[in-house]
Amino acid sequence: xxxxxxxxxxxxxxxxxxxxxxxxxxxxxxxxxxxxxxxxxxxxxxxxxxxxxxxxxxxxxxxxxxxxxxxxxxxxxxxxxxxxxxxxxxxxxxxxxxxxxxxxxxxxxxxxxxxxxxxxxxxxxxxxxxxxxxxxxxxxxxxxxxxxxxxxxxxxxxxxxxxxxxxxxxxxxxxxxxxxxxxxxxxxxxxxxxxxxxxxxxxxxxxxxxx
Amino acid sequence: xxxxxxxxxxxxxxxxxxxxxxxxxxxxxxxxxxxxxxxxxxxxxxxxxxxxxxxxxxxxxxxxxxxxxxxxxxxxxxxxxxxxxxxxxxxxxxxxxxxxxxxxxxxxxxxxxxxxxxxxxxxxxxxxxxxxxxxxxxxxxxxxxxxxxxxxxxxxxxxxxxxxxxxxxxxxxxxxxxxxxxxxxxxxxxxxxxxxxxxxxxxxxxxxxxxxxxxxxxxxxxxxxxxxxxxxxxxxxxxxxxxxxxxxxxxxxxxxxxxxxxxxx
Amino acid sequence: xxxxxxxxxxxxxxxxxxxxxxxxxxxxxxxxxxxxxxxxxxxxxxxxxxxxxxxxxxxxxxxxxxxxxxxxxxxxxxxxxxxxxxxxxxxxxxxxxxxxxxxxxxxxxxxxxxxxxxxxxxxxxxxxxxxxxxxxxxxxxxxxxxxxxxxxxxxxxxxxxxxxxxxxxxxxxxxxxxxxxxxxxxxxxxxxxxxxxxxxxxxxxxxxxxxxxxxxxxxxxxxxxxxxxxxxxxxxxxxxxxxxxxxxxxxxxxxxxxxxxxxxxxxxxxxxxxxxxxxxxxxxxxxxxxxxxxxxxxxxxxxxxxxxxxxxxxxxxxxxxxxxxxxxxxxxxxxxxxxxxxxxxxxxxxxxxxxxxxxxxxxxxxxxxxxxxxxxxxxxxxxxxxxxxxxxxxxxxxxxxxxxxxxxxxxxxxxxxxxxxxxxxxxxxxxxxxxxxxxxxxxxxxxxxxxxxxxxxxxxxxxxxxxxxxxxxxxxxxxxxxxxxxxxxxxxxxxxxxxxxxxxxxxxxxxxxxx
Numbered sequence: 003x004x005x006x007x008x009x010x011x012x013x014x015x016x017x018x019x020x021x022x023x024x025x026x027x028x029x030x031x032x033x034x035x036x037x038x039x040x041x042x043x044x045x046x047x048x049x050x051x052x053x054x055x056x057x058x059x060x061x062x063x064x065x066x067x068x069x070x071x072x073x074x075x076x077x078x079x080x081x082x083x084x085x086x087x088x089x090x091x092x093x094x095x096x097x098x099x100x101x102x103x104x105x106x107x108x109x110x111x112x113x114x115x116x117x118x119x120x121x122x123x124x125x126x127x128x129x130x131x132x133x134x135x136x137x138x139x140x141x142x143x144x145x146x147x148x149x150x151x152x153x154x155x156x157x158x159x160x161x162x163x164x165x166x167x168x169x170x171x172x173x174x175x176x177x178x179x180x181x182x183x184x185x186x187x188x189x190x191x192x193x194x195x196x197x198x199x200x201x202x203x204x205x206x207x208x209x210x211x212x213x
Numbered sequence: 214x215x216x217x218x219x220x221x222x223x224x225x226x227x228x229x230x231x232x233x234x235x236x237x238x239x240x241x242x243x244x245x246x247x248x249x250x251x252x253x254x255x256x257x258x259x260x261x262x263x264x265x266x267x268x269x270x271x272x273x274x275x276x277x278x279x280x281x282x283x284x285x286x287x288x289x290x291x292x293x294x295x296x297x298x299x300x301x302x303x304x305x306x307x308x309x310x311x312x313x314x315x316x317x318x319x320x321x322x323x324x325x326x327x328x329x330x331x332x333x334x335x336x337x338x339x340x341x342x343x344x345x346x347x348x349x350x351x352x353x354x355x356x357x358x359x360x361x362x363x364x365x366x367x368x369x370x371x372x373x374x375x376x377x378x379x380x381x382x383x384x385x386x387x388x389x390x391x392x393x394x395x396x397x398x399x400x401x402x403x404x405x406x407x408x409x410x411x412x413x414x415x416x417x418x419x420x421x422x423x424x425x426x427x428x429x430x431x432x433x434x435x436x437x438x439x440x441x442x443x444x445x446x447x448x449x450x451x452x453x454x455x456x457x458x459x460x461x462x463x464x465x466x467x468x469x470x471x472x473x474x475x476x477x478x
Numbered sequence: 479x480x481x482x483x484x485x486x487x488x489x490x491x492x493x494x495x496x497x498x499x500x501x502x503x504x505x506x507x508x509x510x511x512x513x514x515x516x517x518x519x520x521x522x523x524x525x526x527x528x529x530x531x532x533x534x535x536x537x538x539x540x541x542x543x544x545x546x547x548x549x550x551x552x553x554x555x556x557x558x559x560x561x562x563x564x565x566x567x568x569x570x571x572x573x574x575x576x577x578x579x580x581x582x583x584x585x586x587x588x589x590x591x592x593x594x595x596x597x598x599x600x601x602x603x604x605x606x607x608x609x610x611x612x613x614x615x616x617x618x619x620x621x622x623x624x625x626x627x628x629x630x631x632x633x634x635x636x637x638x639x640x641x642x643x644x645x646x647x648x649x650x651x652x653x654x655x656x657x658x659x660x661x662x663x664x665x666x667x668x669x670x671x672x673x674x675x676x677x678x679x680x681x682x683x684x685x686x687x688x689x690x691x692x693x694x695x696x697x698x699x700x701x702x703x704x705x706x707x708x709x710x711x712x713x714x715x716x717x718x719x720x721x722x723x724x725x726x727x728x729x730x731x732x733x734x735x736x737x738x739x740x741x742x743x744x745x746x747x748x749x750x751x752x753x754x755x756x757x758x759x760x761x762x763x764x765x766x767x768x769x770x771x772x773x774x775x776x777x778x779x780x781x782x783x784x785x786x787x788x789x790x791x792x793x794x795x796x797x798x799x800x801x802x803x804x805x806x807x808x809x810x811x812x813x814x815x816x817x818x819x820x821x822x823x824x825x826x827x828x829x830x831x832x833x834x835x836x837x838x839x840x841x842x843x844x845x846x847x848x849x850x851x852x853x854x855x856x857x858x859x860x861x862x863x864x865x866x867x868x869x870x871x872x873x874x875x876x877x878x879x880x881x882x883x884x885x886x887x888x889x890x891x892x893x894x895x896x897x898x899x900x901x902x903x904x905x906x907x908x909x910x911x912x913x914x915x916x917x918x919x920x921x922x923x924x925x926x927x928x929x930x931x932x933x934x935x936x937x938x939x940x941x942x943x944x945x946x947x948x949x950x951x952x953x954x955x956x957x958x959x960x961x962x963x964x965x966x967x968x969x970x971x972x973x974x975x976x977x978x979x980x981x982x983x984x985x986x987x988x989x990x991x992x993x
Contacts, residue, residue: 005580009738009789013560015490016797023558026551030544030750048763106777112694112728132753132764145778146727146769150720151694169749177710177745178574180775183752183768188720191760192633192649193656193678194520195527201632201682202689203720203767220961222911226921227954229961234976241974248965254911259904261861263883266891267908274912304877308884363863392818396860398900403858404946405509409822410860411950439951442936455976463975 034166041130041164042211048133052186053199054207061212064158065091068122071156071208075099075119079110079148083141084122088158104148115151121204122156123149126181127171128164133186135159135209136171138179146180155204157184159211214244214336217284219275219325221294221431222254224452228431234458234465235290235328241345242336251278255289257297260305262398269309272302276314279321286335287325290454292361292429295327300364327361328454329370329429341457342379348461350380354423355453356414356437358430359392371429371453378456384421388413395436411440418448425449427456491798494791494844496584496614500829500851504858507827508819520655521824528815531761532868538763539753548750550872553806556741557796563708563741564787570711574773576783583790584614590786591616591700591733592623598731598782600625600698604689606715606725607631608702609647609809610735610788613831616700627700628692630721632685639666645825647832648759648811653824656681663688682719689721699725699780703736704808705751706785709744712772713785716755716765726769732780737788739796739805751808754870758810791844800881804839806871813865813875819858828855835865839878847885856882899943914962921960931955 003011034041042058049056059067069091072078076098080089082105089101102118104110115121124142128135135157137143149155165171175181188203199205216239220232236246256271275298279287289295302318332338341347355375361367376383394400394410401407414437418426425448428434438450451465459465500507511517536542556563568578579594581587591611595603603620605611605627617627617638629638636651637644640662644650651659656676663670663681667688674684701722705714713734715722726732742751756765774783796802814820814834825833829851830841838859842852856879865875897905910920931937936952939945947953959967 005582005586006787008582009580009787009793010561010564012490012492012789012793013564013738013796016793016802017558017560018797019799021554021558021799021802023555024551026555027544027547030541030548030753032749052766109777116694129764132756134764139775139778146723147779150723150727168753169746172746172749177707177712177770178772180772180778181768181770182723183764183770185762185764185766187766188718189766190632190678190682190719191528191762192631192636192651192719193654193659193681195524195531195649195652195760196678197760197762198678198682200679201686201719201721202630202693202724222917225917225961226924227956229957229959229964230976232961233964236969237974237976240972245971248962248969249914250962251914253914253917254907256911258907261880261883262900262904263856263880263885263887264904264908265884265887267904270908271911278914359860359862359864363867390864392860392862392864394818394860396862399857399860400951401943401946402900403505403508403819404949405505405512406819406822406858407860407946408950409512410818435954436951439936439947439953442952442954443938443950458976460975465976 031167032169034170036166038161038164041166042161044166045128045130045133045164048130049186049209052133054186054209057208057210058213059210064088064210064212067210068092068156072099072120077102077118078120078122079104079115079118079152080122081142081144081148084124085142089122104144109145110148112147112151115148118152120154120156121148121152122158124158125163127174128159129168129171130164130166132168135184136175137182137184138175139181146182149182150203153204154206154208156208156210159209161211161213214286215284216244216246217279217287218246218248219252219279219287219289219294220248221289221291223431223435224290227435228452231290231431231452231454234452234454235288237458238345238454247284249278249281255294255297256305257293257301258397260297260301265305265308268305269311272305272318273314276302276317276321279325280317286331287321288328288331289325290328290429290452291431292327292358292365292367293432295325296360296364298322298325327365327367327429329367329374330365332374333370338374339377341374341377345457346460347457348379349456349459349465352382352384352422352424353456354384354386354418354421354426355389356386356393356418356426356428356433357389358428358433361429362390375427375453375456379461381456384423386421386426387417393433393437395433400436411436415440415444415446419446423448425451427451427453429453491794491846492582493794493846493849494583496790497831498613498791498841498845499849500841500855502829503851503854504827505854507829508823508858511823511827517653517824518822520653521821524649524652525815525821528761532758532812532815535757535761535763545750545753546870546872549754549870550806552742552747552750553871554803556743557739557802557805559743560738560741560796563743564738567706567708567711567741570709571773571785574711576711576773576785579784579786581786581788581790587614587735587786587788587790588616588619591735592620592625594731594733594784595625595698598698602626602628602696603698603700604628604630604692604696604725604729606699606701606717606722607634607650608700608735609831610702610737611700612644614735614788614790616735630689630693630725632682632719635685635689636662639663643826644831645833646811646814647809693724693728696725696729698731698733699729701725701732701734703734703740704755705748706736706741707745707748708741710772712745712770714748715769718760718766720767723767723769726771727779729780731782733784733786735786735788737792739792755808755810758812758868758870794846795840795843798843801839801843801878803873804836804843804878806873807836807840808871810870812868812870816864816868818862818864819860828858835859835875836873839875839882842882847882848889853886856886903943918960918962921963924956924960925958927956928958
């Protein structure tokens with residue numbers, strides 16, 4: 003008998019008393035009663051608490067904001083689906099920093115990614131109550147690796163992507179897509195259970211919220 | 214109201230004054246107290262040590278003694294014994310396959326109250342000084358025992374009653390919600406860990422500067438008091454029922470193990 | 479392949495093996511650990527820090543109890559329907575290119591993982607912290623097979639560098655303080671700044687430098703999983719540092735080892751557990767990183783994705799009707815962080831990979847109560863109940879502890895043997911507490927105890943197991959009469975004062991001077 007069959011038989015045998023399946027009481031909050039302004043305020047508060055840098059920027063000023071954030075950077079990587087307008091400010095600036103586009107046709111190697119100063123992505127949705135930004139591998143977010151290896155992650159978020167509670171985000175996400183949920187820069191609590199920021203993931207997280 | 218007293222084995226044998234105080238408080242409020250003579254013990258020592266078979270005998274005895282219409286409610290001056298009556302008895306009966314005992318245990322459990330529960334929720338005592346004449350001019354700290362706190366959810370009932378006693382000065386116990394380390398036979402089987410927990414509790418108590426530590430479970434108080442005594446501390450322990458029973462005219466004398474710190478100086 | 483092969487229906491229960499056993503009785507191990515003052519100071523500091531953080535973030539949510547209720551029900555429903563959910567998960571995960579392997583026990587799981595690594599031709603793997611692989615002793619097994627496994631979680635790294643054992647399921651190096659960590663890094667890291675300070679941020683940076691090359695060049699990673707979602711075939715790893723993302727994203731081959739009980743029925747259930755877990759474990763609103771993957775995503779992440787589904791005693795635990803809710807555990811560690819016993823002994827005293835209150839029930843459930851010294855674990859608790867209050871999925875740990883004590887006592891009854899002191903004490907107490915008249919008879923001997931107490935009015939030394947009591951505590955001299963004797967002889971209804979309020983009759987022990 004295969005291990006699979008064996009284990010299945012053991013389980014069935016263990017459940018010989020046919021335990022009842024309880025109805026799951028879902029009385030926890032599944033929708034938000036906050037206004038958009040309150041959600042924005044809460045998200046900013048949470049992100050700052052995690053030591054992320056937060057910038058509220060009118061949508062039209064996205065290119066200028068990005069150019070400002072990247073002043074002094076030599077090179078960045080962006081996913082192929084990132085809105086071109088966002089990086090237009092950089093190109094107008096004489097092509098500095100160098101912009102590497104990661105696409106299905108041209109994938110950057112790990113070493114190339116390790117050499118860039120920052121990655122710029124969009125996001126799928128954000129949860130204000132927990133300060134979480136979710137990436138689901140959409141064309142404007144790219145492969146998981148590109149938002150991981152560079153030491154700085156600049157993440158753009160539209161204000162209408164902000165929900166208050168986790169169940170609202172779960173409803174918007176598709177399970178089968180590869181996802182990364184990000185709540186602040188990488189951190190650890192492994193030494194005396196005190197949280198310190200900056201381990202293996204990007205040590206700087208800049209969140210630009212387009213209002 | 215006719216109230217059946219469940220003295221509990223440890224109070225009956227070692228701390229009779231706690232039961233006497235319970236009787237005094239209830240009679241002072243004008244109620245009739247009865248003492249079902251067949252009672253002995255709730256059996257939690259057996260249950261908590263894994264001796265279910267033996268526990269069944271003890272549980273059956275308790276149910277036999279208290280499963281009568283001869284009283285309105287039963288009361289015990291102990292959070293853990295009441296928790297056992299309310300939560301463990303049915304479990305023991307079920308585990309031993311005794312459905313008749315299980316049903317009767319549920320009936321007894323439903324009408325059994327811990328003393329502060331009875332006083333606060335049923336008898337409406339909110340001010341011990343006014344309603345009971347309680348007077349106890351001493352500096353007291355308070356340890357909430359685990360089973361009263363977590364199984365019965367007594368919250369601040371005992372503490373509020375104590376705070377309303379005339380002349381009393383209550384001081385807050387740091388880390389009050391931490392177990393004192395008694396745990397029944399845990400105190401013998403795992404004596405080292407139990408002692409380490411007791412020592413931290415004792416240090417917190419001594420740090421308050423209180424003359425004594427009150428609580429609602431004689432067993433925990435015996436453990437804490439026994440530790441304080443061994444350490445040579447002057448601080449004693451005293452059940453809250455005795456503090457409530459103390460009046461200006463008939464003050465509870467605090468002697469021996471519970472001699473007051475500095476009382477002889 | 480496995481040591482357990484069956485020709486017909488398996489006979490239950492089939493227990494687990496691996497790093498699940500206490501090798502000495504808990505009281506003995508605890509005695510030794512209690513003597514380590516540095517350990518107690520480190521643990522006291524760490525557990526108090528995390529307790530405060532947890533309480534703060536839990537208090538923020540108005541619906542925490544609703545969430546706990548949902549979490550408990552979801553896990554109960556999972557266990558009740560486990561065969562169907564496993565099949566559903568398998569179908570979905572496999573449809574997306576993942577490959578599932580089944581392991582009856584630790585040995586079989588280790589063999590499967592080793593074979594999968596061998597297929598890649600690699601002799602090095604990077605690892606994300608995983609309780610399942612710790613439980614089966616994978617690192618030790620791989621080492622014997624000539625494969626080096628590098629732990630990448632900071633605390634696991636500290637433990638591995640120090641050739642130590644984990645003592646906590648979330649923070650395996652909780653027993654080390656910052657200066658000890660610095661010393662380990664200075665001693666064990668091949669390349670390290672000799673001026674490294676004990677600032678946690680500097681230590682974290684040293685770990686980053688130490689592991690960076692490994693991450694960027696690794697071809698194979700081994701992970702555990704926090705949740706498997708049956709209706710989508712999705713796996714989840716919850717972490718903080720980004721070491722998880724590195725392992726789950728960069729290598730070509732990913733091998734995940736997951737207990738069969740880790741499933742949740744639906745994608746939507748994640749909305750409950752991803753609120754319960756971070757707040758209960760690190761006391762954060764959300765952990766920094768959570769990765770979710772469903773089989774293989776072309777062009778993104780590992781293209782060879784394996785999952786080893788592990789039994790190793792879980793079916794034995796499931797067969798225990800009173801104990802099976804222990805399988806609902808999501809490994810948050812809240813129970814050990816609030817446990818007064820764990821706080822003082824640390825995790826090593828429990829022997830098993832799973833320490834603390836959950837370990838005291840889970841280990842003997844997985845191995846059987848008769849396995850080695852695991853029968854001492856259910857007694858490693860004062861039954862204070864702090865663990866039950868903290869548990870995000872409401873596992874009634876005290877009740878299961880008591881149940882397992884019963885199993886232990888009953889398993890010993892079956893053997894013909896000389897009764898222990900505890901047996902005799904319980905038998906004696908059964909007799910005494912089986913009727914008021916019998917207890918009364920015994921209580922009439924109380925004045926004898928008074929005599930035994932002597933001039934000090936306290937008893938300072940008792941023989942046998944009761945000697946455990948008097949090692950640190952006095953016993954008050956008993957009163958001259960019991961309550962029931964007083965009631966029968968002296969109670970006057972309506973007296974309303976505490977009678978016998980004199981030195982002679984004071985029931986609170988050794989009577990001192992008259993006031």
